[in-house]
Amino acid sequence: MKTDRFRQGLFALTFAVAWLPSVHGLAQQATTPTAGSATAADMADFFSQVGNKIYEDCIFELSQEQIEVQQALIEAYIKHGATSIAARRLAVKQIQPPQLSEKCEQIKSQSNPSVPSWTTTTTTPVEKKPAVSKAAPKVKPEPIVPSVVLADKQMLPQWDCASNVDFVTIKHKGYDRKLTGGEICNPFDDVVRKVPDTLTSFRFGYVIRTGRLFVISDDPQTNGKTIAWAISGREACRNNPDPDCLAARAVGPLPPGEYSFAGEKDKRVSWGPNAKRMVAGVYLRKLWNREKYTPAQTAAILARGNIAIHVRLKGEMSEACLGLEPNGWAYVSSLIAEGRVTGVNVHIDEPYPQVAEKPPILATSTFSLSSLFK
Numbered sequence: 001m002k003t004d005r006f007r008q009g010l011f012a013l014t015f016a017v018a019w020l021p022s023v024h025g026l027a028q029q030a031t032t033p034t035a036g037s038a039t040a041a042d043m044a045d046f047f048s049q050v051g052n053k054i055y056e057d058c059i060f061e062l063s064q065e066q067i068e069v070q071q072a073l074i075e076a077y078i079k080h081g082a083t084s085i086a087a088r089r090l091a092v093k094q095i096q097p098p099q100l101s102e103k104c105e106q107i108k109s110q111s112n113p114s115v116p117s118w119t120t121t122t123t124t125p126v127e128k129k130p131a132v133s134k135a136a137p138k139v140k141p142e143p144i145v146p147s148v149v150l151a152d153k154q155m156l157p158q159w160d161c162a163s164n165v166d167f168v169t170i171k172h173k174g175y176d177r178k179l180t181g182g183e184i185c186n187p188f189d190d191v192v193r194k195v196p197d198t199l200t201s202f203r204f205g206y207v208i209r210t211g212r213l214f215v216i217s218d219d220p221q222t223n224g225k226t227i228a229w230a231i232s233g234r235e236a237c238r239n240n241p242d243p244d245c246l247a248a249r250a251v252g253p254l255p256p257g258e259y260s261f262a263g264e265k266d267k268r269v270s271w272g273p274n275a276k277r278m279v280a281g282v283y284l285r286k287l288w289n290r291e292k293y294t295p296a297q298t299a300a301i302l303a304r305g306n307i308a309i310h311v312r313l314k315g316e317m318s319e320a321c322l323g324l325e326p327n328g329w330a331y332v333s334s335l336i337a338e339g340r341v342t343g344v345n346v347h348i349d350e351p352y353p354q355v356a357e358k359p360p361i362l363a364t365s366t367f368s369l370s371s372l373f374k
Contacts, residue, residue, distance in 0.1 A: 062097060062313075063276055065172075069315040070095040072170035073182060080168060082372035090372070094182025095315050098326045149244045150251065153236040158361070161185035165365045175235040175251070181367035182315050188229040189360035190325035195335065196222060204332075204344040205351065206322065208232060208241045208253050210359050213322070213332065214352065216345055224352030228328035229359060230309070231318040238317060241348040243293050247300035250320050254307045258286040259344040261336060269337045272308065275319070279308040280336045282322075282344050289348060309333070 062070065070091045077087035154160075160178070161167045167180040178185050188211060195202070195215060203216040204227070213230050217223045231238060233253035237245035245252035259282040261268045272279035283306055290298055304320070309332065312323030324332055335341045350356045 076168040155236045166369045180365040186361040190327045206346045224355040230322040230324045234317045247297040256288040256346045279310040
């Protein structure tokens with residue numbers, strides 16, 4: 001309940017800023033308390049109706065990680081010889097939220113006779129002059145200190161930049177990350193394959209080594225079939241089932257095993273305040289492959305806590321969860337919210353090689369280092 005009130009209040013604040021001229025005009029015309037109360041009630045009703053839909057389908061601003069990546073890109077471009085202005089302009093152009101989805105545009109176009117039409121804007125951080133009165137300093141998240149055991153690990157070849165692709169290397173939370181055109185090297189194509197409507201109950205399967213998300217079902221026609229592809233893990237631990245990676249908190253991919261969703265259906269997809277986006281939490285019920293890990297690795301894996309499925313934005317890597325591309329997340333989250341999916345089984349290697357295909361990675365890039373000097 002508190003979360004819903006917070007979200008509605010946040011929307012009220014956001015849209016009120018956009019509506020100041022209209023609201024001011026209404027205030028001048030509203031000469032009786034009845035008129036003012038009706039307007040407030042209409043606005044509150046509108047927010048309660050569309051608030052959740054907007055959060056589910058619309059992203060309005062950069063994520064915290066994108067902001068950090070954008071700043072790191074500026075520094076990297078300057079080191080390569082770009083001017084400060086050129087570096088900032090290029091980084092701002094490259095690191096952006098995804099375009100509003102078709103569903104979001106439909107929500108935007110919804111009309112309510114009692115509420116003015118609303119618009120959204122995508123903003124990026126800009127430098128501001130310090131205010132006269134000092135504001136409380138913002139608490140920056142503590143950087144993740146690279147584990148000694150991960151220091152010398154290299155990204156698996158299938159995820160690394162191709163030899164013909166220009167890239168720059170940034171430092172994020174102590175780890176090196178290669179970016180080309182503001183995007184990580186070799187992201188997945190946003191492939192989505194729908195599950196037949198007749199299949200009303202099934203589990204997700206996920207392969208750490210390849211990133212494939214698929215159907216687990218008693219139906220032989222659908223069992224093992226691909227749904228989408230998702231990144232799990234960061235930097236050298238991206239989709240890397242190395243035991244040291246699996247034991248690395250916030251860096252390694254999600255461990256192999258059986259996972260469940262939240263018990264209450266309406267809470268399986270919810271707003272994640274830390275991630276600042278809709279997420280689907282998954283909870284490890286049984287860890288597989290214990291014989292492959294030392295006692296210390298097993299303890300570290302079990303101590304990693306709960307994991308989630310979420311959308312992956314440009315320039316980001318997965319927060320050791322399952323990071324889907326925008327279309328993949330939209331479809332997968334709908335399956336979870338509808339209750340058709342009952343849980344997730346995570347495998348190290350492909351359990352259905354006869355139906356699995358190669359990962360649809362995007363290994364090319366139009367980014368050129370010479371663009372820094374134009």
